[in-house]
Amino acid sequence: TAALAKVPPAEKAANKTANKTAATPLTHPGHPSANFSSALLKQHKALEDLYKHLKANIKNINKGEVGGKEIGQKEIEQLKQRLAHETEQLKNSSISDFQRELLTNRTRSDKHALEYWTRSRELEHSMFHSSLKMTHGLMSKVNAVMEAYDEVMKTGALSSKKAAALKTVADRLPKPSLLEVDDDM
Numbered sequence: 696t697a698a699l700a701k702v703p704p705a706e707k708a709a710n711k712t713a714n715k716t717a718a719t720p721l722t723h724p725g726h727p728s729a730n731f732s733s734a735l736l737k738q739h740k741a742l743e744d745l746y747k748h749l750k751a752n753i754k755n756i757n758k759g760e761v762g763g764k765e766i767g768q769k770e771i772e773q774l775k776q777r778l779a780h781e782t783e784q785l786k787n788s789s790i791s792d793f794q795r796e797l798l799t800n801r802t803r804s805d806k807h808a809l810e811y812w813t814r815s816r817e818l819e820h821s822m823f824h825s826s827l828k829m830t831h832g833l834m835s836k837v838n839a840v841m842e843a844y845d846e847v848m849k850t851g852a853l854s855s856k857k858a859a860a861l862k863t864v865a866d867r868l869p870k871p872s873l874l875e876v877d878d879d880m
Contacts, residue, residue: 732848739844742837749834753827760823767816774809778802839864 781802784790790798843857853861 735844735848739841739848742841742844746834746837746841749830749837753830756823756826756830760820763819763823764816767812767819770812771809771816774805774812778805778809781805836864836868 781798785795785798785802839860843853843861846857847853
């Protein structure tokens with residue numbers, strides 16, 4: 696105890712700091728800490744789940760396109776057959792005036808319905824392509840971020856090449872528009 700009492704206060708402070716430093720687990724320079732790594736793993740898992748969800752959406756989009764195409768084609772075929780039949784009936788000179796008016800109105804109505812279903816099918820197909828394009832774009836962006844996470848988790852740093860790729864991805868994201876706030880509110 697006498698030996699401890701003779702240690703100058705500055706030396707005691709240095710010994711305490713040295714003991715604290717020795718007790719703190721050191722991480723390899725360039726490697727993320729355990730807390731940071733667990734956060735990266737959680738976020739990486741969330742990105743993987745998002746990627747899987749987007750892949751499932753593509754499958755659903757394709758199913759919807761096939762179903763919509765079948766329904767649209769069936770309706771268009773029925774309308775074409777009905778129009779052909781009505782046109783043939785209109786050529787018959789022995790039908791009454793009432794029947795001729797009825798067939799004329801039905802023919803006009805069926806032509807409009809055919810235009811509607813044809814245009815509807817075109818729009819649905821266009822939406823199909825837009826949905827696929829958007830989903831593939833999102834998947835590409837998610838994949839780029841997951842690759843960056845993988846690199847940081849393996850090496851502890853992000854290469855300049857990967858950082859540039861992420862910057863390109865970020866630059867292509869839509870920019871949020873700022874809403875003007877009315878001062879009178």
